[in-house]
Amino acid sequence: MASTTDSTVYTINPDVDFAPNELCTVTLENTLITDQDVVPHQLPADYTWSFTTSVCGAAFTPIYAIQGSGATAAILGTVTTQGVVVGDFEGASPALRGYYLQDLSGDSDAATSDGIFIFNNSNDNNVALGDVVRVTGTAAEYQGQTQITATTLTQCGSGSSVTPTDVTLPFASADYLERYEGMLVRFPQLLYVTENYLLGRFGQVTLSSGGRLMQPTNQATPGAAALALQAQNDLNQIILDDNLNNQNPDPISFGQGGEPLAAGNTLRIGNSAIDIVGVMTYTWGGNSASPNAYRLRPINALGGGFPDFQEITNARPYDPVWLPARLRVASLNTLNYFNTFGTGACTLGVGGAATDCRGASNQAEFDRQWPKLVDAILATSADVIGLVELENDGYGASSAIQDLVNHLNTATAAGTYAFINADALT
Template sequence: MRRTAAALATVLAAGLAGGAQSAAAAEPPTCGTPADHRIAEVQGDGDASPVAGRTVRVEGVVTADFQRPDQLGGFFIQDPAPDRDPRTSEGIFVYSTQEVAEGDRVLVTGRAVEYNGLTELSPASAVNVCGKGRVAPAHVRLPLKGGADLERYEGMLLRFGQKLTATETYTLGRYGEVTVSAGGRLFQPTDGHGTTQAGNDARRLLVDDGSNVQNPDTIPYTDPRVLRIGDSAHGLTGVLSYGFGEYRLQPTEQARFANTNRRPAKPRHVGGNVRVASFNTLNWFTTLGERGADTAAEQERQLTKLVAALRGLDADVVGLMEVENNGDTAVGALVDRLNQAAGAGTYAWVRHPYPGTDAIHVALVYKPAKVTPAGAARSSEDPVFDRPPLVQTFRPASGRTPFTVIVNHFKSKGCDGATGPDADQGDGQGCYNARRVAQAGAIGAIAAESANPLVIGDLNAYAAEDPVELLAGAGLASQTKRFVRPGERYSYVFDGQSGELDHALAGRSLARHVTGATIWHINADEPLFLDYNTEFNPPEFYRPDAFRSSDHDPVLVGLRLR
């Protein structure tokens, strides 16, 4: 049962934080004005304060101080003698610049408000420091039992003793945020890992940096190495805030992440005498100021990283996505730079016979010394394709067995213009799933007429979604599912959830020639500020290497062909 205000006054008179009656004479007179509400009474047992809009006086111990101009403009206090209702929080944020320090016992008068979902006292008309106190962090474990949410801990000092894994770093450079999760990284519910969206949401927590500053001068978790998704920490400690639609842990102790997801210097060995890769380039454009680089300097940085990635793959055939659709200009520029690095004539490209009218198209590069095109390149003029596929049959230089690479980039999940069956159906597959299913059907038909087909590319569909399952039903089996462990089977991270958008699907006749497959995790796990852009990325983080050369990880397949 909650303590009443009268009972609280009795406790205060006795010296809540261990102060004796004789100490009262030494306190400022304002410290003799008792609280009229417990913090738990201000917080209430729901999302909003039951006394919102009223001026209240509460007592607590300062647990975190974020008063600097580049921080949150206030501090957190917590009642050291909590009530017995687990639904009510014992902590609250005070919006005030009056100087306090962690461990101060304070009496605060202020108006109870809901600010963007956070219960706080704002403005605080009086902050009286009345001694010292101590609050131990509450030990919390994700997911909370019984389906409870974090509202019961809003404003409180918490400690998460369990292992929590970084599962999203998209806003690390811009806002100093990283999302962590219990039980390892989060996977997309439609990627076949047995997860649900509700289960994922219960396991995740956003760790903030105690600041609302954009593009901070010092990005957290970059020393002695830059944080990667998959790295993990124990004992995260801080106060729980709320803002921008999410609960946020504002650390009171430096979080330290162990390097539990080391950078892979090279892709895993896949064997075979012919290697085929799929790689989304993230808008390789030679035209500046379009979807790719804005300046010549950015373009050079982007090209350097792409070449490093392609040389690291060392594939004999590479299907590329998101290459500017400007004839041979963009793909030719990429091949020219590859040949500068690898030797003249090492790579060539296949001219797309029908690249479509989209700003980007798929491309295909290969090593003439390793494979030879057999016949002309093909495509499809079916209007179902926004970006028509590129189909080319090859023969290995040292053998006669043909194989056909079918390069794809299916319609994205974005909802712009989606209507009818293309609208989001609420099944987790996003918009335009019906279009992607139709595209998959058309690709299945092309594969059925091709010698030893290998369907590769960014299908914009996760492993357990309808388009991939339709292709599987057409006899095109996932080689990453066959050779890559479930925890490593992802090529993209969206909203903190990993999944496999980039695929390598082999027909039955070719599958027996496959010696291995891997996903080279050089991009999806890397923070955004490591890429080629210069607008906000601190220059000291750029490296002329393969890491964060794109936002998709490349896929690599080995073939043994005679």
């Protein structure tokens, strides 16, 4: 160009002039370019550079449009969407085999979810928390949760953050959490462990607000009053689950103080935590005994982690309170005390049809089980003990009940313990 006024301006509109992922080359021809010296000098050679347009700037279907405001997806079939990774659960089963995306801005509609599950099968380490990714795949419902089965994935950024949406108990209705499915949420209130029965088997606990939830018939007359209280309890609880869908996890993620469960760090009914952040999922626990339900998953969630459970109001007593009496009575669940092992090796009662044994599968496992039970029984100092889940194989020398009595007497003194032969009394 001979002067600053002798210029040619080219205006490029990326949305019109380029296609996504298009390689573009720009060339400035040297014969058309000079400097502004008194004696102009021509550019020695053509100047060329290239760039590739990004697909991340192209139009896409927002997550909230796919989710819609109903119980199922509003858009099914092939879709392309984009969002921030707020939950990373990639990997082969028992991982959830995918990740959760959340729209960067949302639509400010409380009835539509801004999050969605992306299923990528057993692929691992495709994304990281905070990544902005663009996904194309098939939108559908799977086990009650909207998901996209990914066919293509494009990285569009990293290090993004999402402010979790506050959710509180009790819920307004049984389907209230549908509006938060797949989203990063926070429970700002103090939540209490109200059930830990499935903690060892599935790594999950149930939380409630306002304290522990008691059995309705402990507080109300059976019938309409108890049913009404049960309905209230159903809306005042949420499952807290780990990052896997497996049984008997090791380690068990949820103990006190943000640490895994251990013999010296148990998680008790009544322990509490506040400000729990996680992804609101709708999944099962990996087995029909832990069916489809809304589950808050804080591990591997953006800004989540291990909840800091504290023991505040109900410290665990070391011993039961002893009352003045002549006899102490205890009841224990032996958790299937069977000294017969194997498939089809047991019977339904004495002389009944063959059935599978429900206890330890071999002597090595049984040798781990019986010392724990003996220690527990001795620690009660009880005079009369009722047992459940004991193998029903009679009262002979090789029976399960005789085996347990033998172990108790070995640990104390001969004749200290005996059993009642119910058959002889009937």
